[in-house]
Amino acid sequence: MAIASLLAGCTVGPNYHVPDKAMAKSPSANRPFISGQEAAFDQAPLPDHWWRLYNDSRLDGYVQEALAANTDLRAADANLRRASEVVREVEAGRTVQTKLEAAAFGADVGGYTLTVPLDLSYSAVASASIEYPLDLAGGIRRGIEAAKDNREAVEAARDQVRVTIAAAVTRNYADVCSANLTLAATRHVLDIQTQTLSSITRLFKGGRGTAFDVTRARTAADKSAAAIPEIEAARQASLYELGALMGRAPADYPKELESCIVPPKLGQPLPIGDGTALIRRRPDIRASERQLAAATAGIGVQMSKLYPQVALAGSAGLANSLSNFFTGPSFGGYAGPLISWAFPNRKLIHAQIAEAGATADAASAKFDGTVIEALRQTETALDAYAREIQHDEALDQARNDAEKSTEQANKLFRYGRTDVLNVLTAQANLAEAEAALAQSRATLIDRQVNVFLALGGGWEE
Template structure:
């Protein structure tokens, strides 16, 4: 009696669990479970940036005597022009060679190419996820030869037959997406695709900025090398002046020793600058996807620094949110994580499948007694979770936590972007002011050096005064070159920080045309 009661209990309890499960999910039947994505509001974004708006540089001051050629022309060609938002923002610097190098990098840089491949892979995953909504049909065929030997009794002759067999079957399977699991998986895959496309844009934007900055470094190194050569020539002239005065008995041998020591010092300063130039050229070539040394010849020749006359029209923080690809990528990570919650929740409910098969078997083909068999089947398979120790609930909780993590990561990316823009604005404003001050200081230093030379010729000043004035002039010219280069770098950084002009994928134009044709 007790055994019978135990048997009934063992049967009834699972049935009760199953019935309770049915009551729990029957009202969800036909729905897409899980939360829908809600975009971040960003209501606390400031209306404007706190940093100063970049102001145009005034016309470079000139002394009556004028500056050397590189000081007069460096950065002057592009001044005074208002620069707006450009899809290819680097064209705003007015340097066709830099534009060509960036175009090369966007086409051949290995990091950009890797990002392109990841986008292609994600597109395949999207197609695979969408395929989960459709039924599958597989065909199976086989053929063979069948032999048979039979004996009526031990004394009779054996009977041999040889025939053929063949079979053809179609296997059908369809997963019914009654709770939206496949739909959520597709949403997650599509969001991941958009995230990788945005990350590709961020990589392309960073690559373009890196090329522009490295090109600026090359030009700055070339100008510093030219300034080093000019300093050596200037010191050689001073050495000639001192030698003449020593020969005339108007200067001491100490002045001659000092002049030769200063010349040797200038020559020693030139070597590191040349090494820096070669390193910058090699790095620039690698950024464009080429080995070191494989650059257009025009890059090897000295040229002016790429410069903007005014800062870019960078907009307001809300514009930055719409433009920056890393912010877009962080948002798509939220979309994907939100969809994954629906996938995890759908796992709590039964899965319905319709497997089926229809087949034709042919036997005794060669004997003339063909036998044909047709077999068909169609089932409804239900996989209903009853007890898993809380595994599925834990996975759902983990999916919700990952979605919250994605929201916090988005917030972190947004705040970091605001910080980058504010820093770029402040640094660019400081660099512009430094350039203005150093231009004035360089003009005054040039005048002071000429005055010291004149006074030394007339015997009214010592040679130490000439050396001090010359060293100050050299240092001011080098500082001015670096300040101009830093101003260009910060303008590039501001473009990158505000997300202006994100380079398009090579196939983006084609995708747009295909979408337009579909519409």
């Protein structure tokens, strides 16, 4: 009891704080992004609901529906509720514990060989006990601390699901519109090639061309036509994926989006903030940091086993034959401290403490790794987006040049100043340029979503 008195009010084990040498506190991590200096970016903070930067009410409605009905998010919410109940369960360990017991039984006096009637004796026992753990070494308090930290880690994991869902909805929405834009470009080229095929066929019938010219023209048109089903399949897959993200059956995908030909477009540079804001905002970093806090509290849980476990307890009860059950001698009880101490087996406890310390070290390494990976993903996404803008500008110029070249070749061909091969070559270049530009426009939006996903926005309620 003297040792217990000395321990009163103590909580053994290290008190958690973010390690001073953690990557999250490094100056190199808390700075503007290296790849964020391009004109495409703004150093302003990322807004909570970044998809609203597209000013598209339909996209906003799809994201909100997905955040309300997505099955992965429903599962994450259930995991969070379970983690909350674990906290309540651990907290109950520091409250008063009561126990009620009662039993009645009968026994015969004599044996089975006796011929006399059995003499039955009836007895009963009833008791009530109460126990209050003092938690002098703070083991229960550390357990509660670890449970709360784990709950916050699960909450951050739920938030990461929200981030992923918002990005996936935006990506598939853009994919549908981009696919329709690619279809329009492919059909435009196909129309030009079909008109050329008709002209060459008429010339051939009039004796001014060859069958070879007709075959080459038909091959070019067939190639463009063959690309259409693949684009339509990709568009339909995005529609199905979008419906699934919104918690809908495949038959209920958003059919009103089938005709979208204008992909979402930002009217401003991307607001990206800096490394400090990224570390605060990314849910996976928060989850990793909370796991480190829980692991640190786990050291205290194991260290508390080195000291006596003391509880205040009391019990009162009745035990006697039924006929004398409520007489004075039937009553009994006790009140006082209950002490348990695993003193002889301290090697086991020290091993458990070392195990908890190793777990905390692993959690610390994971925390640093998560911060490094978040910064790497963000820098990579920013650079890829800036480079894709340059790529898109070059492809746009190439498409314009190919379109002008095709017009010139057709004009020269009508006046007999060039042959059909030059016309077909110009049209093939236009087809490639149209397809490349359409793909670049889709990739550009994909790169935007990658930036927003890397920045970790969209989990806020």
